[in-house]
Amino acid sequence: MNLxxxxxxxxxxxxALAADERVVLLGEDIxxxxxxxxxxxxxxxxxxxxxxxxxxxxxSGLVGAAIGMAALGxxxxxxxxxxGFIYPAFNxxxxxxxxxxxxxxxxxxAPIVIRTPYGAGVGALEHHSESxxxxxxxxxGLTVVVPSSPVEAKGLLLASIRSEDPVLFLEPTxxxxxxxEEVPEAAxxxxxxxxxxxxxxxxxxxxxxxxxxxxxxxxAEEAAAAGHSAEVIDLRxxxxxxxEAVLASVRxxxxxxxxHEAPRAxxxxxxxxxxxAESALLHLKAPVLRVTAPxxxxxxxxxxxxxxxxxxxxxxxxTRLMEF
Amino acid sequence: MLTDAFxxxxxxxxxxxxxxxxxxxxDLLPALTPDDLRRVLALMILxxxxxxxxxxLQRQGRLGTFASSLGHEACQVGSAFGLRxxxxxxxxxxxxxxxxxxxxxxxxxxxxxxxxEAGFRTPDGLNLFPFAIPVASQIPQAVGAALAAKHLGKxxxxxxxxxxxxxSEGDFHEGLNFAGVHRAPVVFVCYNNQxxxxxxxxxxxxxxxxAQKAAAYGFPGLAxxxxxxxxxxxxxxxxxxxxxxxxGPTLIEAFTYRMSxxxxxxxxxxxxxxxxxxxxxxxxxxxxxxxYLAAQGYWDQDFEGRLGAETGARIxxxxxxxxxxxxxxxxxxxxxxxxEIPARLAAQLAERKMQLGGAR
Ligand SMILES: Cc1ncc(C[n+]2csc(CCOP(=O)(O)OP(=O)(O)O)c2C)c(N)n1
Numbered sequence: 001m002n003l004x005x006x007x008x009x010x011x012x013x014x015x016a017l018a019a020d021e022r023v024v025l026l027g028e029d030i031x032x033x034x035x036x037x038x039x040x041x042x043x044x045x046x047x048x049x050x051x052x053x054x055x056x057x058x059x060s061g062l063v064g065a066a067i068g069m070a071a072l073g074x075x076x077x078x079x080x081x082x083x084g085f086i087y088p089a090f091n092x093x094x095x096x097x098x099x100x101x102x103x104x105x106x107x108x109x110a111p112i113v114i115r116t117p118y119g120a121g122v123g124a125l126e127h128h129s130e131s132x133x134x135x136x137x138x139x140x141g142l143t144v145v146v147p148s149s150p151v152e153a154k155g156l157l158l159a160s161i162r163s164e165d166p167v168l169f170l171e172p173t174x175x176x177x178x179x180x181e182e183v184p185e186a187a188x189x190x191x192x193x194x195x196x197x198x199x200x201x202x203x204x205x206x207x208x209x210x211x212x213x214x215x216x217x218x219x220a221e222e223a224a225a226a227g228h229s230a231e232v233i234d235l236r237x238x239x240x241x242x243x244e245a246v247l248a249s250v251r252x253x254x255x256x257x258x259x260h261e262a263p264r265a266x267x268x269x270x271x272x273x274x275x276x277a278e279s280a281l282l283h284l285k286a287p288v289l290r291v292t293a294p295x296x297x298x299x300x301x302x303x304x305x306x307x308x309x310x311x312x313x314x315x316x317x318x319t320r321l322m323e324f
Numbered sequence: 325m326l327t328d329a330f331x332x333x334x335x336x337x338x339x340x341x342x343x344x345x346x347x348x349x350x351d352l353l354p355a356l357t358p359d360d361l362r363r364v365l366a367l368m369i370l371x372x373x374x375x376x377x378x379x380x381l382q383r384q385g386r387l388g389t390f391a392s393s394l395g396h397e398a399c400q401v402g403s404a405f406g407l408r409x410x411x412x413x414x415x416x417x418x419x420x421x422x423x424x425x426x427x428x429x430x431x432x433x434x435x436x437x438x439x440x441e442a443g444f445r446t447p448d449g450l451n452l453f454p455f456a457i458p459v460a461s462q463i464p465q466a467v468g469a470a471l472a473a474k475h476l477g478k479x480x481x482x483x484x485x486x487x488x489x490x491x492s493e494g495d496f497h498e499g500l501n502f503a504g505v506h507r508a509p510v511v512f513v514c515y516n517n518q519x520x521x522x523x524x525x526x527x528x529x530x531x532x533x534x535a536q537k538a539a540a541y542g543f544p545g546l547a548x549x550x551x552x553x554x555x556x557x558x559x560x561x562x563x564x565x566x567x568x569x570x571x572g573p574t575l576i577e578a579f580t581y582r583m584s585x586x587x588x589x590x591x592x593x594x595x596x597x598x599x600x601x602x603x604x605x606x607x608x609x610x611x612x613x614x615x616y617l618a619a620q621g622y623w624d625q626d627f628e629g630r631l632g633a634e635t636g637a638r639i640x641x642x643x644x645x646x647x648x649x650x651x652x653x654x655x656x657x658x659x660x661x662x663x664e665i666p667a668r669l670a671a672q673l674a675e676r677k678m679q680l681g682g683a684r
Contacts, residue, residue, distance in 0.1 A: 028520075028521070028523065029521045029522045029523060031522070032522060032594070032595055033521065033522030033594055033595050034594075036521065036589070036590075054522070054523055054527055056489075056492035056523070056527070056528050056529070057459055057489035057490065057492040057493060057520050057523065057528065058492040058493055058494070059493075060493075060494050061492070061494075084457075084458070085458055085459070087458070088458075088493060088494060088495070123388060123439060124389070125388070125389050125457060126457050127457045127458060264672070265668070294658065294669070294672040294673070294676060295661070295668070295669050295672060296657055296658055296661050296669070297661065299441060299652065299657050300436070300439040300440060300441055300443070300652075301388050301438075301439025302438065302439040302440050302441075302651035302652070303439075303440075303441060303651050303652050303657055304439075306654055306657060306676065306680065307657070312679075313679060316679070
């Protein structure tokens, strides 16, 4: 069926609820309202309000409750309305979900999924556009997943729900309704911790995720006209990262362009650059380059374009790498 | 003391006017001059009309996502009316009436919702924090400001406002507990408009009222008819006075209704009934107050006409000003990150300028 990302997520959730009665959804407005982006539309009607639970407006409460539910064998999928509102739950995620396995020497885990929209590019209100994935990537025990298309979203979400570890599942708001693609009807999983080559190439590697994938592809197509063959890698799971895939590609092409929409300093790009410096230095024909947002607060809608990464900036990065 | 006379735990709610504007409790009428009363009406009308204008501009694509205050005019203007210049306010995102009452420029308010950073700048001299979008996060800050005032020996009060949904957040409980323990001079006003996006109050709390939660923190709580501006003024004034005179915090629950959608991105008809909305339309805070003023001889069609014209002109001028203000410059987006711009950020700014070809 031709689905956009929100519909693909909705289908994945419905199939997970239908397949396994331990799966429960909880979050603000996810019931009859179907969530502010309609990702849970129709699910409370179909599976009941005990399994698709509207919670009070309390992020720490709902993530903490999810951890407790998991302890008794449920598989909670919590929705946080926007990544910008996850911080009240930060303590539960970082201090508890992520380290429960360690703190119990393997006796308990916290197999919960926290889904949340994130990222800029839609001219949203203050606090609705940040990309703070790096904050979570540094937390041992947490898996951070970012889909880049409807097909990816469905398979990665089903795999996340099956995961025995806590997963932060970041859904790029910009891609929610950006386009439809043919999504297999049956349930399927895309393994976590494995990057994919979206577009093969020989001269340089673009490393990206989420909403940066379509524009990286666009930039790669434009670069092809100039004779530059760019390989585009979608990291999919940011942490733990598929280091082998990153290294294999860059060892092959000799050039790396990291694209992320988060601010540059201390971002996920810095981690990738360090990895390349440590393990692929002698394969590099040019310095590793990052195309990112500047280190400023995401501006309000009218000025967002000055902040946001676009295909033109990626293209300029490609040129710089190739002309080094 | 209203807090002694009305027991929120028993479901008692302060009201002075009935829905037709007749005086139910003359003994509770706040001391207001005829000019004060007319100013209150003018502010309520301005709030409503400026709000309607914002909704219209949003539909025309001239303003972004907007959180309407329709129906909140009495509780917003009523809460802010008792503030003095030295007091402080820590509002939340749905509080246009508070902004306008303390003298915030309407054009600046529009700027924010138009997505222009110019809307971030609180005018000098106004003790007003930018409204918080993350729910409940302003509440502990207000408590801190109140404790600082106490510490510095300043006899002022701090007001913070929030919705009923906010009372589920940890910040609400931590803030109120902190305030109770330290007897902070702070007034918490909850606009209980029955809904937090699609979540009705019954799914938000199992308490019979928000106001009674104050008892658990050791200070008075008072439930008020939030569509009765005189009741709001009387209750909040009393609470602000208690705060200023060392009597500690108060929680006020303004019982009201969100007449519009949650925001312009929301469709409230998905989760609430037409009948419910109509019930509340009959409790319109403006109609009620107008009727009261007319009965007192302070209002007539002539006055309304003049007020309408003034309000309309003021709103049009604000829109024109807001629309002619260009969006923030590139520098402007960078320089307020730190007091002094770090070298690497300055370099990023220079790089970005080059990329944008000096166009901005
Ligand atoms: C911490 C946090 N979580 C979620 C949101 C998204 N959100 C914005 S407003 C809102 C409902 C707020 O309801 P309430 O506090 O009752 O105020 P009202 O909107 O009714 O005036 C929600 C869930 C947010 N802004 N902040």
